[in-house]
Amino acid sequence: MADVSRHAGDLSQHPDVHEMRERYARVMAGRTEVAVDGLVLLAGLWCAVSAWTVHFSAARPDLAINNLIIGVTVAVIGLGLTMAPDRMAGLSWAAAAMGIWLIISPWVVTRAPDTGVIWSNVVVGAVICLLGLVAAGAVVRGRKATSAATTATR
Numbered sequence: 001m002a003d004v005s006r007h008a009g010d011l012s013q014h015p016d017v018h019e020m021r022e023r024y025a026r027v028m029a030g031r032t033e034v035a036v037d038g039l040v041l042l043a044g045l046w047c048a049v050s051a052w053t054v055h056f057s058a059a060r061p062d063l064a065i066n067n068l069i070i071g072v073t074v075a076v077i078g079l080g081l082t083m084a085p086d087r088m089a090g091l092s093w094a095a096a097a098m099g100i101w102l103i104i105s106p107w108v109v110t111r112a113p114d115t116g117v118i119w120s121n122v123v124v125g126a127v128i129c130l131l132g133l134v135a136a137g138a139v140v141r142g143r144k145a146t147s148a149a150t151t152a153t154r
Contacts, residue, residue, distance in 0.1 A: 036138060037081040040095060040131045044074030047102065047124045054120045063109045063117060070098050070105075074128055085139055092136040099129025 014020070048071025051057040051064030077095045080088040102125030106113035 036131055036135050037078055037085070039078075040081060040092075040128070040135055041075050041078030043124060043128045043131060044071045044076070044078055044095075047071030047074060047128065050120050050124060054116050056114065056117045056120070059114070060110050060117060063106060063113070063121075066105055066109050067102070067121070070102060074098055077132075081135055081139075089136065089139040092132050092139055094132070096129045096132030096136065099125045099127070099132055101125070102128060 048068050050071070051060070051067045057064040074095050077088065077091045081092060102121050105125075106117050106121050110117070
């Protein structure tokens with residue numbers, strides 16, 4: 001009969017121990033800032049619906065369409081950062097640029113914006129810009145840590 005006791009075994013003699021340690025080092029050196037990606041996604045969704053929740057979609061239809069397009073784009077970037085952070089590193093910088101555009105867009109798209117429109121776009125633009133910079137920094141740090149971990153295990 002097989003021994004099915006719950007005692008800890010020694011893996012030092014396992015034939016794949018080197019590969020398992022290397023994989024563990026790569027996983028542990030990976031990104032831990034997944035919450036930032038989710039916040040980018042949520043900020044993009046808020047931007048997309050903000051024209052209707054702050055009620056400036058009827059008075060400023062051009063700005064509402066602008067916020068919808070930028071918000072959906074930022075949400076897609078946030079989703080991509082969550083699913084494939086290494087491939088989306090460049091687009092996290094684009095999210096920061098979109099945040100800056102959201103800050104200045106009330107004056108560019110509509111010549112005389114209302115106070116609610118200004119506050120909504122400035123706040124969500126600043127949040128998206130900050131989160132985009134944090135996500136870009138996390139991707140850069142993750143790449144450095146991953147390359148350091150793989151060179152250390154070789």
